[in-house]
Amino acid sequence: MADRFRLTIAQLNPTVGDLAGNAAQALEAWQQGKAAGADLVALPEMFICGYNPQDLPLKNAFTLDCMDTARKLAARCADGPALAVGCPWIEGTELFNAYLICKGGRIAAQLFKHHLPNYEVFDEVRVFDSGPIGGPYAVGNTRVGSPICEDAWYEDVAETLAETGAEFLLVPNGSPYHRDKHETRLNHMVARVVDTGLPLIYLNMVGGQDDQVFDGASFVLNPHGTLAMQMPAFAEAVAHVDLVRGAEGWRAATGGFAPQPDSLEQDYNAMVLGLRDYCRKTGFTKVLLGMSGGIDSALVATIAVDALGPDNVRCVMLPSEYTSEHSLEDAKACANAIGAHYDFVPIAEGRAAITTTLAPLFEGRDADLTEENIQSRLRGLLLMALSNKFGEMLLTTGNKSEVSVGYATIYGDMAGGYNPIKDLYKTRVFDICRWRNTHHRDWMTGPEAEVIPDRIITKPPSAELRDDQKDSDSLPDYPVLDGILKILVDDDGSITDCIAAGYTREDAKKVEHLLYISEYKRFQSAPGPRLSPRAFWLDRRYPIANRWRDNG
CATH class of the missing domain: 3.40.50.620 (HUPs)
Structure with missing residues (x-):
C-alpha cells in the first residue's frame, strides 16, 4: 500500500453551459497535476456543466452533451493521474448530480450525490434523483471517499465511507457565498474528521453565476480538526496536497495558509x-x-x-x-x-x-x-x-x-x-x-x-x-429601517419580535406594509450578488398578491 499520495486540487471558475471551456480548464489543471507528479487531480462539483445550472440538466440534450464532454475529457487524460470531476449524469431513467472518476482514458466510477439540498438558493430535489450511499473508489492502491457537497454536512455518508475503507475524504463543492459562511463550512468539516478520524480535503469552486458568487476558500483538515492548508477566497488557484501515511494513519502535509478576509x-x-x-x-x-x-x-x-x-x-x-x-x-x-x-x-x-x-x-x-x-x-x-x-x-x-x-x-x-x-x-x-x-x-x-x-x-x-427632499421624509431613519428589515426579512421574524427588539409598533407595521406591497417591484428587478443567507429572489419567495398581515 502506498505511503504517500499527491492530490492536485483545482479551485477554478466554470461557466454554466460552456462545456468545452470548462473541460479545457479541467484538462489544464490535470496537466499541471501530471507535471507535479500527482496521483489524482480533482475539480469541484458539477464542473463540466457549471454550477448552478438550475433546470438545464432536465433538458435531456444538455445532460447528454455534458456526459459526452466528460467521456472525451477522460480519453484525453489517459496517460497520467486519475481525474475527478463533477457532471450531471443519466443512469437508466434517473438523473444524478455525479462525481466522475476517470482513469486510463475512461470513466471508471460514478458517484451519485445522496443528500440533495432543498433550502435557500438550492432546489436540487426538483432536478436530481438521490443516489445511494456508496463506498470509496480506488486510485492506485489508495481508497478515497468523496461525499459530494451536501453529503458532507451529514454524518451518514462520511461514516459509511470510513467504515468501508476510505483512507481520506475528498469533498467536491459548489458552495455559494454568503457572509461569514467559511466558518460554517469549517465547523461542519471539522465534525466529519472528528467523526471519521480521516483527513479531509474541502474543494470549492470560485466565480460569479447570476446572483450567486462562489468564494473558493478551499481547505485541508487533518484528524482532530487541525487545519493543514487554506486556499485563498474569491480567487482561482491550483494546489498540491501531499498525504503521508505514518504510524497514526494518513495525514496531510502542511501547506500554504492564505489569509481570509474580514466581513x-x-x-x-x-x-x-x-x-x-x-x-x-x-x-x-x-x-x-x-x-x-x-x-x-x-x-x-x-x-x-x-x-x-x-x-x-x-x-x-x-x-x-x-x-x-x-x-x-x-x-x-x-x-x-x-x-x-x-x-x-x-x-x-x-x-x-x-x-x-x-x-x-x-x-x-x-x-x-x-x-x-x-x-x-x-x-x-x-x-x-x-x-x-x-x-x-x-x-x-x-x-x-x-x-x-x-x-x-x-x-x-x-x-x-x-x-x-x-x-x-x-x-x-x-x-x-x-x-x-x-x-x-x-x-x-x-x-x-x-x-x-x-x-x-x-x-x-x-x-x-x-x-428639500430627504429619504427620512418617507421612511424611518436607516438604522431603524434596517433593524426592522433584518428581523422581518433576514430572520423571518414577526411584529412582536420587532417590538421586543425596541422598535415601535408603528414603525414595524409601516415597514411590513411597504415590504409586502413592493413584491411586484422586486419580481421585475435586476439580479445582483447574494451576500446574505436571505437575499431576494431564490432565498425569499413570497406571492405578489398577498393580503395577509401580521397583527401581532
Missing part, C-alpha cells in the same frame, strides 16, 4: 467578482450607470471600476432643477477620483416635453408622486438609450433597504441589467464605502486612496425629486 472585504470582493463574471459570462465588457451624487451610485461606480477597469465604466449625471450643487460637485468628483468616463445630460427639456404632452390629461389635478416618478423614468429612458447605442450594460443602484420597501421607481431607477448592491442594506453601504476608501487589494482595478468623497458619505440621503 466587509468578503462582501466587497463578492460584489466585484459577481459583476465582473456577470459581464464576462453574458458578453458585456462595459457598463454605465446614473451618477446622482449620492452614496449608492458612488459605491456602484467604484465596484464597477474595480471589476472592469476605469476605461470600461461610464457615469452619467442627469440633473433636474431639484439636483443640488453639492450633488453636481460630488458626482463629478467621485467619477474623476475613480477615473471613469463622466457625462452630463440635463433632463429639463425632456421633462418639459413630457409635461406638455400630459397636460391635457392632468388638467385640474395637483402635482404628486406622478411628477416625481416622471423624472426617474426619463432618466431610465436616457440611460437605456446610451446602453443601446454604446453596447454598455446599465447598472442599477438600489440598496437592499430601498429594494425591500419599494423606495425606487419601477421602469425608472430600477431599469438595468444588474445591481451590485441589491443585497446590501443602507447602513452597510456606509460601512463598505468607508472600508474601500482605506483599503486597496491586488484584485481591484480601480485606484488606491480615497475614491468616494467624504461629503457623499456624510450628507443626508435624498432622492432629490422635489424641493
Whole structure:
C-alpha cells in the first residue's frame, strides 16, 4: 500500500453551459497535476456543466452533451493521474448530480450525490434523483471517499465511507457565498474528521453565476480538526496536497495558509467578482450607470471600476432643477477620483416635453408622486438609450433597504441589467464605502486612496425629486429601517419580535406594509450578488398578491 499520495486540487471558475471551456480548464489543471507528479487531480462539483445550472440538466440534450464532454475529457487524460470531476449524469431513467472518476482514458466510477439540498438558493430535489450511499473508489492502491457537497454536512455518508475503507475524504463543492459562511463550512468539516478520524480535503469552486458568487476558500483538515492548508477566497488557484501515511494513519502535509478576509472585504470582493463574471459570462465588457451624487451610485461606480477597469465604466449625471450643487460637485468628483468616463445630460427639456404632452390629461389635478416618478423614468429612458447605442450594460443602484420597501421607481431607477448592491442594506453601504476608501487589494482595478468623497458619505440621503427632499421624509431613519428589515426579512421574524427588539409598533407595521406591497417591484428587478443567507429572489419567495398581515 502506498505511503504517500499527491492530490492536485483545482479551485477554478466554470461557466454554466460552456462545456468545452470548462473541460479545457479541467484538462489544464490535470496537466499541471501530471507535471507535479500527482496521483489524482480533482475539480469541484458539477464542473463540466457549471454550477448552478438550475433546470438545464432536465433538458435531456444538455445532460447528454455534458456526459459526452466528460467521456472525451477522460480519453484525453489517459496517460497520467486519475481525474475527478463533477457532471450531471443519466443512469437508466434517473438523473444524478455525479462525481466522475476517470482513469486510463475512461470513466471508471460514478458517484451519485445522496443528500440533495432543498433550502435557500438550492432546489436540487426538483432536478436530481438521490443516489445511494456508496463506498470509496480506488486510485492506485489508495481508497478515497468523496461525499459530494451536501453529503458532507451529514454524518451518514462520511461514516459509511470510513467504515468501508476510505483512507481520506475528498469533498467536491459548489458552495455559494454568503457572509461569514467559511466558518460554517469549517465547523461542519471539522465534525466529519472528528467523526471519521480521516483527513479531509474541502474543494470549492470560485466565480460569479447570476446572483450567486462562489468564494473558493478551499481547505485541508487533518484528524482532530487541525487545519493543514487554506486556499485563498474569491480567487482561482491550483494546489498540491501531499498525504503521508505514518504510524497514526494518513495525514496531510502542511501547506500554504492564505489569509481570509474580514466581513466587509468578503462582501466587497463578492460584489466585484459577481459583476465582473456577470459581464464576462453574458458578453458585456462595459457598463454605465446614473451618477446622482449620492452614496449608492458612488459605491456602484467604484465596484464597477474595480471589476472592469476605469476605461470600461461610464457615469452619467442627469440633473433636474431639484439636483443640488453639492450633488453636481460630488458626482463629478467621485467619477474623476475613480477615473471613469463622466457625462452630463440635463433632463429639463425632456421633462418639459413630457409635461406638455400630459397636460391635457392632468388638467385640474395637483402635482404628486406622478411628477416625481416622471423624472426617474426619463432618466431610465436616457440611460437605456446610451446602453443601446454604446453596447454598455446599465447598472442599477438600489440598496437592499430601498429594494425591500419599494423606495425606487419601477421602469425608472430600477431599469438595468444588474445591481451590485441589491443585497446590501443602507447602513452597510456606509460601512463598505468607508472600508474601500482605506483599503486597496491586488484584485481591484480601480485606484488606491480615497475614491468616494467624504461629503457623499456624510450628507443626508435624498432622492432629490422635489424641493428639500430627504429619504427620512418617507421612511424611518436607516438604522431603524434596517433593524426592522433584518428581523422581518433576514430572520423571518414577526411584529412582536420587532417590538421586543425596541422598535415601535408603528414603525414595524409601516415597514411590513411597504415590504409586502413592493413584491411586484422586486419580481421585475435586476439580479445582483447574494451576500446574505436571505437575499431576494431564490432565498425569499413570497406571492405578489398577498393580503395577509401580521397583527401581532
